Amino acid sequence: MYDDSLEILELELAVLIRRITSATSHKKIGNLDRSAYLLLHQIDTKGAAGVKALAGEFQLDISTVSRQAASLEQKGLLYRIPDETDGRAYSLQITEQGLKELKEDKHMRMKRVGEVTRNWTDDERQTFAILLKKYNKSVLND
Amino acid sequence: MYDDSLEILELELAVLIRRITSATSHKKIGNLDRSAYLLLHQIDTKGAAGVKALAGEFQLDISTVSRQAASLEQKGLLYRIPDETDGRAYSLQITEQGLKELKEDKHMRMKRVGEVTRNWTDDERQTFAILLKKYNKSVLND
DNA sequence: AGTATATAATTGTATTATACAACTATTATT
């Protein structure tokens, strides 16, 4: 039973990721791509932070986050706050516009997930949400 | 409750995908990348098929699958069977080597998922597997 | 104080998976 679940899990994870990767990185759900969305979300919920800290949170390379941040700044969704005590460092904060787009995007994403799971029971949706969250947390502490 | 689950779901899906996308497309788990893995898996379980049919299954562009297949053929993991009745068409079949690598890769992936979920109960793992599969199926019929 | 080392962030370059469009070689339709 243990092995059987693992077998299903590893396959379905691969399927899910490839399917949604292409769905979001090309056909793109809202205005924001997945990375931008997660970056804005993080700043919105956890507060302003520098590139390094954000890269750590996401387990991404610093250079990757640096580019994402630059792109979002250029679009007016983030702005930089120079660090008072360290001339090298910045904090990234979300703008009004950023908040607005984040909210819209989130709404669209929820709508999409709602459509996909429209025939599910509330319990299934809730259980899946909890386990998915748990999985992500487990991956992180690995 | 419905909305709350959706909110968690959409966020955690985004997190999962980004995390595992980078984990598999760059740090790469085994010998096979995610696409190659899924392609071989599909052929192994559902039998030989042409590029078009495979692209349909995966909801990928034909050109994408064509390149993936060419790459796998070049590595000796797939071979082409010309269609008897249609000079344009081929079927792709998995080779012995392909089977071997698929098996190894699957094993590594399962091991990885097993590690991540090592502190989960069997029930959690099983429920997650079932719901994830259901989710993928729901996405497909959308 | 001065030099060496460490650090925050950026920029250059390469890779990978993907899509779309143009093309080739067949097959089917009229």
Add this chain to the structure above:
DNA sequence: AATAATAGTTGTATAATACAATTATATACT
């Protein structure tokens, strides 16, 4: 026979990523 449709390939572009080199600043050491 001519035209249209189809299976697959190839050209080109894009996006997210990593790694390596670089810049500017900060810290540590002697």
